[in-house]
Amino acid sequence: MSNSGKYYGLKRENKRLSFFKAYTNNDNVTNEMLDIIEKKITETQPISILDLGTGNGYLIREVLRRNKNALKSSTLIGIDSSSVMIEIANNYLDAEAIEFIEMDNNRTKFQNDYFDIIIAKAVSNISTTEVYRILKTGGWFIYKEYGPGRGIVEIMTSMRKRRVHSGDRIVDDMKRMGFGNIELRKFYIPLSRTRDEVRAITDTMRILPYGITRDKVTRAIDEYYREKSWKIIHSDPYLIIGQK
Numbered sequence: 234m235s236n237s238g239k240y241y242g243l244k245r246e247n248k249r250l251s252f253f254k255a256y257t258n259n260d261n262v263t264n265e266m267l268d269i270i271e272k273k274i275t276e277t278q279p280i281s282i283l284d285l286g287t288g289n290g291y292l293i294r295e296v297l298r299r300n301k302n303a304l305k306s307s308t309l310i311g312i313d314s315s316s317v318m319i320e321i322a323n324n325y326l327d328a329e330a331i332e333f334i335e336m337d338n339n340r341t342k343f344q345n346d347y348f349d350i351i352i353a354k355a356v357s358n359i360s361t362t363e364v365y366r367i368l369k370t371g372g373w374f375i376y377k378e379y380g381p382g383r384g385i386v387e388i389m390t391s392m393r394k395r396r397v398h399s400g401d402r403i404v405d406d407m408k409r410m411g412f413g414n415i416e417l418r419k420f421y422i423p424l425s426r427t428r429d430e431v432r433a434i435t436d437t438m439r440i441l442p443y444g445i446t447r448d449k450v451t452r453a454i455d456e457y458y459r460e461k462s463w464k465i466i467h468s469d470p471y472l473i474i475g476q477k
């Protein structure tokens with residue numbers, strides 16, 4: 234099992250939930266992703282959809298909520314390497330029609346050419362080789378992640394050690410593998426954030442395993458804010474769409 238899988242659990246999930254409850258999160262990019270998924274569902278009438286690194290299952294539950302009729306007899310699966318996250322995902326009332334399984338994104342137990350659509354959001358630990366293997370020919374991969382700024386570009390630039398996929402690198406991998414109709418949409422979104430909000434964001438993030446101490450994070454945030462109570466922080470998400 235990967236390290237990041239072990240890192241996620243109840244404590245971090247609670248931090249994430251309280252952050253999203255406390256602070257507004259103008260997430261138009263996730264809405265754009267959901268619109269793309271909806272379009273692919275309408276076009277392909279999928280029998281099976283997989284959500285990688287599903288966490289609390291938000292994305293796949295939202296996909297189901299928006300496409301209830303079209304997905305009536307489809308198989309919906311969310312996998313996560315953290316057993317705690319699988320338990321949390323299963324506890325949502327609207328999760329009944331979804332199967333949540335503890336499994337590593339990089340070594341799944343699914344047979345070749347199995348899924349019509351594979352989706353993943355905010356999961357850097359994915360293998361495009363594995364996605365390609367378990368996707369049906371003609372199936373779609375739709376992926377959303379943050380760039381090296383991790384959604385807090387100004388703070389993260391002073392802590393470059395984190396290993397993050399850049400959208401371009403994933404696209405190169407996908408081309409090599411044989412994916413077609415690849416599209417990369419990059420965003421650079423200014424948000425007004427207070428020091429406490431940025432602290433809360435970094436609190437939910439997996440930075441310590443990359444050799445960055447919490448002290449260093451706090452210093453970088455203080456350095457950026459100085460005497461200001463709020464500042465503009467850029468978010469750098471990207472969306473990748475590709476077809477096998």
Ligand SMILES: C[S@@+](CC[C@H](N)C(=O)[O-])C[C@H]1O[C@@H](n2cnc3c(N)ncnc32)[C@H](O)[C@@H]1O
Binds near residue numbers: 318
């Ligand atoms: C930042 S959360 C995102 C959760 C969800 N996709 C969302 O957007 O709300 C990352 C999730 O990926 C899971 N994860 C990390 N590495 C993984 C791996 N190798 N295989 C499966 N899940 C993994 C973590 O346990 C965690 O739940």
